[in-house]
Amino acid sequence: MTDLSKIKSPADIKKMTVDELGELCGDLRKALLTKLAAHGGHVGPNLGFLEATVALHYVFDAPKDKLVFDVSHQTYVHKMLTGRMEAFTDPAHYDDVTGFTCPRESEYDLFEIGHTSTGVSLATGLAKARDLAGGTENVVAVVGDGSLSGGEAFEGLDFGSTLGSNFIVVVNDNDMSIAENHGGLYADLRLLRNTNGEGQPNYFRSLGYAYRFVKYGNDIRSLVKAFEEVKDSKVPVVVHVVTQKGMGYRAAEADREHFHYTGPFDLSSGDPLHISTKPTWTELFYSTMAPMMEADKRVTVITAGTPAAIGFDRERRLKAGKQFVDVGIAEQQAVALASGMAKGGARPVFGVISSFLQRAYDQMSQDVAINNTPVVIDIAATGINSMTDTTHLGWFDIVLVSNIPGWVFLAPTCKEEYQAMLRWAVKQTSHPVAVRQPSGPVWESGREFRSDYSKLNHAETVRHGSEVAIIAAGSMMQNALQAAEILRSNGRQVTVINPVFLSGIDTEKLNNLKANHRAVITLEDGVLDGGYGEKVARYYGDSNMKVVCRGVRKEFLDKYDPAELLKECRMTPELIAEDAEALMK
Amino acid sequence: MTDLSKIKSPADIKKMTVDELGELCGDLRKALLTKLAAHGGHVGPNLGFLEATVALHYVFDAPKDKLVFDVSHQTYVHKMLTGRMEAFTDPAHYDDVTGFTCPRESEYDLFEIGHTSTGVSLATGLAKARDLAGGTENVVAVVGDGSLSGGEAFEGLDFGSTLGSNFIVVVNDNDMSIAENHGGLYADLRLLRNTNGEGQPNYFRSLGYAYRFVKYGNDIRSLVKAFEEVKDSKVPVVVHVVTQKGMGYRAAEADREHFHYTGPFDLSSGDPLHISTKPTWTELFYSTMAPMMEADKRVTVITAGTPAAIGFDRERRLKAGKQFVDVGIAEQQAVALASGMAKGGARPVFGVISSFLQRAYDQMSQDVAINNTPVVIDIAATGINSMTDTTHLGWFDIVLVSNIPGWVFLAPTCKEEYQAMLRWAVKQTSHPVAVRQPSGPVWESGREFRSDYSKLNHAETVRHGSEVAIIAAGSMMQNALQAAEILRSNGRQVTVINPVFLSGIDTEKLNNLKANHRAVITLEDGVLDGGYGEKVARYYGDSNMKVVCRGVRKEFLDKYDPAELLKECRMTPELIAEDAEALMK
Numbered sequence A, B: 001m002t003d004l005s006k007i008k009s010p011a012d013i014k015k016m017t018v019d020e021l022g023e024l025c026g027d028l029r030k031a032l033l034t035k036l037a038a039h040g041g042h043v044g045p046n047l048g049f050l051e052a053t054v055a056l057h058y059v060f061d062a063p064k065d066k067l068v069f070d071v072s073h074q075t076y077v078h079k080m081l082t083g084r085m086e087a088f089t090d091p092a093h094y095d096d097v098t099g100f101t102c103p104r105e106s107e108y109d110l111f112e113i114g115h116t117s118t119g120v121s122l123a124t125g126l127a128k129a130r131d132l133a134g135g136t137e138n139v140v141a142v143v144g145d146g147s148l149s150g151g152e153a154f155e156g157l158d159f160g161s162t163l164g165s166n167f168i169v170v171v172n173d174n175d176m177s178i179a180e181n182h183g184g185l186y187a188d189l190r191l192l193r194n195t196n197g198e199g200q201p202n203y204f205r206s207l208g209y210a211y212r213f214v215k216y217g218n219d220i221r222s223l224v225k226a227f228e229e230v231k232d233s234k235v236p237v238v239v240h241v242v243t244q245k246g247m248g249y250r251a252a253e254a255d256r257e258h259f260h261y262t263g264p265f266d267l268s269s270g271d272p273l274h275i276s277t278k279p280t281w282t283e284l285f286y287s288t289m290a291p292m293m294e295a296d297k298r299v300t301v302i303t304a305g306t307p308a309a310i311g312f313d314r315e316r317r318l319k320a321g322k323q324f325v326d327v328g329i330a331e332q333q334a335v336a337l338a339s340g341m342a343k344g345g346a347r348p349v350f351g352v353i354s355s356f357l358q359r360a361y362d363q364m365s366q367d368v369a370i371n372n373t374p375v376v377i378d379i380a381a382t383g384i385n386s387m388t389d390t391t392h393l394g395w396f397d398i399v400l401v402s403n404i405p406g407w408v409f410l411a412p413t414c415k416e417e418y419q420a421m422l423r424w425a426v427k428q429t430s431h432p433v434a435v436r437q438p439s440g441p442v443w444e445s446g447r448e449f450r451s452d453y454s455k456l457n458h459a460e461t462v463r464h465g466s467e468v469a470i471i472a473a474g475s476m477m478q479n480a481l482q483a484a485e486i487l488r489s490n491g492r493q494v495t496v497i498n499p500v501f502l503s504g505i506d507t508e509k510l511n512n513l514k515a516n517h518r519a520v521i522t523l524e525d526g527v528l529d530g531g532y533g534e535k536v537a538r539y540y541g542d543s544n545m546k547v548v549c550r551g552v553r554k555e556f557l558d559k560y561d562p563a564e565l566l567k568e569c570r571m572t573p574e575l576i577a578e579d580a581e582a583l584m585k
Helices: A020-041 A043-048 A050-059 A075-079 A091-095 A119-133 A151-163 A183-196 A220-230 A252-255 A280-297 A314-323 A331-343 A354-369 A397-404 A417-425 A474-489 A506-515 A532-541 A562-568 A573-584 B018-039 B044-049 B050-059 B076-081 B091-096 B117-135 B151-163 B187-192 B219-231 B250-256 B281-295 B314-323 B331-343 B354-369 B397-402 B415-426 B474-489 B507-513 B532-539 B562-568 B572-584
Strands: A066-069 A139-144 A167-173 A212-213 A236-243 A299-303 A325-326 A347-353 A376-380 A408-410 A433-436 A460-463 A468-472 A495-498 A515-526 A546-552 B067-070 B141-142 B167-173 B210-214 B236-243 B299-303 B322-325 B347-353 B374-378 B409-410 B433-436 B462-465 B467-472 B496-497 B517-527 B548-551
Touching: A020 A043, A020 A050, A020 A091, A020 A220, A043 A252, A043 A546, A043 B572, A050 A066, A050 A139, A050 A167, A050 A220, A066 A091, A066 A119, A066 A212, A075 B250, A075 B474, A119 A151, A119 B314, A119 B331, A119 B354, A139 A151, A151 A167, A151 B151, A167 B532, A183 A236, A212 A220, A220 A236, A220 B331, A236 A474, A280 A299, A280 A314, A280 A376, A280 A417, A280 B219, A299 A314, A314 A325, A331 A347, A331 A354, A331 A376, A331 B151, A347 A354, A347 A417, A354 A376, A354 A397, A354 B322, A354 B354, A376 A397, A397 A408, A397 A433, A397 A515, A397 B354, A417 A433, A417 B044, A433 B572, A460 A474, A468 A474, A468 A573, A474 A495, A474 A515, A474 B299, A506 A532, A515 A532, A532 A546, A532 B532, A532 B548, A546 A573, A546 B532, A546 B572, B018 B044, B018 B050, B018 B076, B018 B091, B018 B187, B018 B219, B044 B050, B050 B076, B050 B141, B050 B167, B050 B219, B067 B117, B067 B415, B117 B141, B117 B151, B117 B167, B141 B151, B151 B167, B151 B236, B187 B354, B210 B219, B219 B236, B236 B517, B281 B299, B281 B314, B281 B374, B281 B415, B314 B322, B322 B433, B322 B562, B331 B347, B331 B354, B331 B374, B347 B354, B347 B415, B354 B374, B374 B397, B374 B415, B397 B409, B397 B474, B409 B532, B415 B433, B415 B517, B415 B532, B462 B474, B467 B474, B467 B572, B474 B517, B507 B517, B507 B532, B517 B572, B532 B548, B548 B572
Parallel strands: A066 A139, A139 A167, A167 A236, A212 A236, A299 A325, A299 A347, A347 A376, A376 A433, A408 A433, A468 A495, A468 A515, A515 A546, B067 B141, B141 B167, B167 B236, B210 B236, B299 B322, B299 B347, B347 B374, B374 B433, B409 B433, B467 B496, B467 B517, B517 B548
Antiparallel strands: A460 A495, B462 B496
């Protein structure tokens, strides 16, 4: 057995024989599985790319040679070998590392990466800079087969081959994206796997690469041999490595989609340790869509490679049949496809995580808004109570969507309003409509909501008061109502307004407030800069109405505490009430 | 000779023999050239795709069959054949049509398209909607070889082949983008051209398409034959058509880059009718960059397929050598490449048109901002006095760039400040920096500017006054100063402030204004929503300072009159002065 604690850097494995490397792989796998079972994380990708990571560090000389890991879902072993072993072997240190490459942690990590399909492009930049400086180090980009479906990965590959110098792309082909792969390219990868890399057409060769196939991508000997062959290559080369997602852990090999990323699980059975039965916005999206899809065969749900994030597991996908489309990790295609479908009379609904929607801004503007096609986008994982990784923050969609002309952007405050808005969005055909899932637990208000949102920018007064009005968008409504209760118990009656729309303000309502209010507080579950509150501030700019905007500061946080952040933003019920009191003085 | 005025719809060419079609092509070319010489426009693409357009309308039955033209630079002949002949034969009607497909003009135009690489994706949506509805019409996407370098085109092709039904992609291969092509893919297209389509690897086959090669893409007979073969195809198929850009006009065949798009020219010589010798921002970018590139071999200019738009003609590109990179029409790659280069110690400067920068929003956020790589972006064609096509508006970059954490966004007001900012941006290595070229004619203020912008958000008071302060960003400074002069002649002294930075406000300066000012007017050459003025309005929200924000309304205009729009926005010197007067009362 290898003493893992002695591996402080890749230098410590370079003296090993290939047999010893094989043993090391077994020990790394055991340690990794122990942590993953207790802690959760990206199981499948890391187990599958374990041997390849060992071989990369054995053959190449990082950090002199540059390793870039696309999306960095497969970098746990890289971290283990580059001075961060303890974070995988000692439970007290499990949280010392992030789930992604992170330059703050180590000089072996070149970029903070969490979005897919960016790694090859970033690596081309390192290679170009090297060529300008006359350097000789190897530049190696690791990219999964799933990531190849993203346009940026194509652009990077297409450019990379023109460098005419050392540029090594390691394609980690486990025949899976997060879920199954989608796209014509994958038939070609299958052909290559089935012909020992010798078949034609060959996608990588068509883009100008030399090509090396590795049939047994979990065999350390094959990998070392292949990497030694391409090391110091003078031309761009693709090393196509066939790996087994979840390798060496039966449960993960059997259910590759579930074990792509999972919470803590029982190591012997693979069963999850915690099963939440709480309702989620994800489930609500599915349960709201399903009857509409049943009733109208034109209604179609689209995902860009993240079906589980919008509630469509395998069984539901099969049931939806032609009415469910996974375009691969290709948000641009998802939005443009939706526009074409809407133009053709279908009713497309693109379900997407907030942070990934920004990959399709131009398509939302050009392909959709300018053409006014009635596309529906359901935005998941928004706001403060959502993903807290710096690469996955759900804070930026308000500024993106609300400032494109033509988009109707709805902010439901509770379960009932979310369903009403989603139903209307699918039914109507006058506008592109985005619906922003609130963040945090599903709130059932028990209230009834309008079924027609065609009167644009029409806000709703939820509570009538005077002096101060709180305009609370989406998730923030609960806090506003609680603040109003606190104030009432102090003998103050404030007005509470649900703006309903983020894409425009209700000028009539705002104007009427002037009669018996002197201040407005806006609350939004997103970045202040470019957001909703600023529209209100501008509207009141030349009046005597005071405006205080609350939201998140413009900055990238990482692994923050949502409750703390809410406090810092002064958006807890208590602090909202405190601010309202102060404005009444 | 064909009587072109008799062609009211494609039905009028369907009775013709193939020989008559050939004659028609000659007559269309003559008419088209006459208009182009007098009017300017996309010469090369339209001449090259003339026969193919005639053949498409001869074989397919639009509007039942759906034709989608990527980027729509090649749709003049399509317009001529679909009820808009007069706009090409009668000078009085030349401006009746836009330069792009336009659903407002005709039911034969399905989408308003002006950005590259979107057409295949949009067409997949039409095909998917057809399949859901059980329709049988043909869906045909036309895409140029240059456009294939864009990630969205890849995503669309990759998805399109999985439709498993009729989906016809016509690749118009003229071996050119706007300038020459860049990317590994183009070696493969060359191979296919040189092997009569029979060589391997074949990029299109690797993505799962059936494949038909047309060697003589300006021969009507070959085209009709090929299109008849693929009509009603039950599977996705690529028709690879080799055409001659600028076909049939010697000057355009000889200088394909210049004649991609040109102003009016002398038909016999091909010489431009109007040569402007006025200084341009484009030239200023080049003349500022060139000495920096000379002095420091790490300084590299990047374009995404539009070298002329940033002042790099063929000769200058050759001179720059390795320090100039054209990544193809691939903005995502351009930004990520820049990030990798900056990380690797080079000094990349991506020069890009405002409207195209939005294609790389996610890369600006994830690949650059989160990694804080000192990338420089020079944004051209911004603001009101720029491109007036609805697909190319330069109004949206302020909201996009200024609200991403970490970016320093500079707004020069004049030639001298532009140069100072660009030089600093390249010299420093602390931040990603975007510099926004002003719009309209180059203004030489004759003033000196700071050479160091490292004190972030530090604004400059250009003129000291009281009561009212005008905060004028970028291009708007001239108008603000003229307004101040008008006011002075009325005995009023206003303050004029250059914000310098769009990415943040100078809170100290804004706070100090409160002492002897009661109102602020903000002026910006972009959309108000999410823009600079709103940040000022939010800052002053809880104070007594009145704020009036001026900028462009959130809407898509088309072919607007810049002078009129400036008036509507109340940003002419006279109207600024009038508003300031009113605020003093």
